[in-house]
Amino acid sequence: MEQILEIQGLAKQFFLHEQGREIKSCKDISFTLAKGGFIGIVGTSGAGKSTVLRCIYRTYLATQGSVVYDSLSYGKLDLVTADERQIIHLRKVEIGYVSQFLTIMPRTTAKQHVIDGALDAGFSYEESVVKAEEMLRYFRLSETLWDIYPNTFSGGEKLRLNLAHAMVKAPRLLLLDEPTASLDNNTKLLVKELLMKLKKEGTSMVGIFHDLEFMEGLCDQVYNISQGSFQKSREVS
Template identity: 85%
Template sequence: METILEIKGLSKEFYLHAQNRLIKSCRDISFALNKGGFIGIVGTSGAGKSTVLRCIYRTYLATTGSVIYDSLSYGKLDLIKASEQQIIHLRKVEIGYVSQFLSILPRTTAKEHVISGALDAGFSYEESVKKAEEMLRYFRLNENLWDIYPNTFSGGEKLRLNLAHAMVKAPRLLLLDEPTASLDNNTKILVKELLMKLKGEGTSMIGIFHDLEFMEGLCDHVYNITEGRFKNEKEAS
């Protein structure tokens, strides 16, 4: 199968100047993601799981290694060496990221936030409004909240808004950092069903999960990360 993402020898270190201390977060990570595939990453808190995703998304700049992404816009591109302009473009139109924490521009309502995601993906304004409303309804965000600034939302509402903003794009590559952390079981089912739908439509995904039951039937491969390293790989059930 064709690969959309190939990671070789990825490592990330942090230097704490105040303590004169070097922290090795993830070390010598290598794996490949097939187009339309889903890789799950598990491990204890602090093992380096989120660091791997942030190096792919370029929130962190990796210390060593390569992250080769087969993009529509630029062909095969090492995301570690890509320019800021290239990264910004890819985040808008090709790569989605869902974290537990909401990041939104000031004075932007919940509905505007999701509309902006669809606009970035290239949909017209009319299409973007329609898709945003459909996605907000899907994640059961009450219409009374659509025109409100989300800083007052509960943790679960903010996470559902994050999911709506990322998934409305139907990105080619979707990175998921604990996307069900503060969700109730019914909403988890909605998330899983939509992820299965996106996967069926060709979206490639990497996800971090503590809920192993949620991963069943979703991931093609599962990697276990311990003390910054991948310890084993198994075929997902």
Template identity: 90%
Template sequence: MEKILEIKGLSKRFYLHEQNREIRSCRDISFSLNKGGFIGIVGTSGAGKSTVLRCIYRTYLATTGSVVYDSLSYGKLDLVRASERQIIHLRKVEIGYVSQFLTILPRTTAKQHVINGALDAGFSYEESVRRAEEMMRYFKLSENLWDIYPNTFSGGEKLRLNLAHAMVKAPRLLLLDEPTASLDNNTKILVKELLMKLKAEGTSMIGIFHDLEFMEGLCDHVYNISQGSFQTGAEQSEAEQSEAEQTRAEQEAS
């Protein structure tokens, strides 16, 4: 199948100047994503999962390696070496990112935030308003919240707003960093249904999840990251089993 993303030898190191030492977050990560495919990444906290996504989105600049994205705007482009102008354009038009944390311009209401996402993707203002309202209703964001500044929202409401802002664009590539972390089960079902719809429509996705049950039937392939690198074969199967057992234990404890 045709690839939309190909990552080779991706590594990211952070240098702590005040401590005069270096930290390796992820190392020698290599994988590819088919167009319309969905890759899941699991692993313990601090293993480097989010770093991989942030290097793709270019929030972090990879130390070594390449991230070749097959874009509509520029053709095949190595995101590690792309210009800031190219990255900003791709974030607006082609690549979506959902994190656990809400980042929004000051004095921007919840509804305007979602409208801005659709406008960035190239929709007309009228269509952007329609899509924004439809998406906010889908994620059960009450209309009395639409004209409020989101800094007053609960954690779950902020995450649902993040999802609405990213998904209103129907991006070609969608990066998901624990998008169900603070959601109730009913909202998780809504997220999964919409992700499956986007996938059927051709959106390619990479997602980080701790809820392995949520991933069933959604991901085409799952990678387990441990100590900064992907595990394969028997090691990966053993790690996935361990992760599943840990998740079940946490659910039983709660």
């Protein structure tokens, strides 16, 4: 089976220069993700789960190891050594990231944020508007919120907007950092249904979850991260 992501010996340390301290966040992380596959990551808070995702997305620069991504734009590319121009391009058109926290340009409305995601993926403006409205309705964000700046939104509304922005692109690789953390059960079902649809259409995914029930029927492999290192806890047949 073809691999879209191959991670070998990934490690990340943080240096607190003022205190002369080194904090080891994750180490010896190695795994491969098949095209169209879904890997779930579980583990205690502070074990390094989010660090792994951020090293893939390159918001953190890994201290050691390689993260080889089989891109459409550049072929096989080590995201650890790729230049900033390549990383920015891949984030726009190939790699999506859903965080618990909303990051948005100032004076950007909720609807425009999702439209921008579709535009980045290469859709025309007219297509982007249609896709954005479909996605906002899917995640049950009231039309009264569409033209409002999201800094006033609740935590659940911000997370739904994050999901809409990332998923409107239908990216080749989707990274999910606790995508259901502040959602009610009905919205969790919407997220799961859309993830299963994206997977069926070929999107490859790596996700962090505390809700083990949510992962059932979704993940092909589940890894447990403990004290910064990785162990495969199970493989779903």
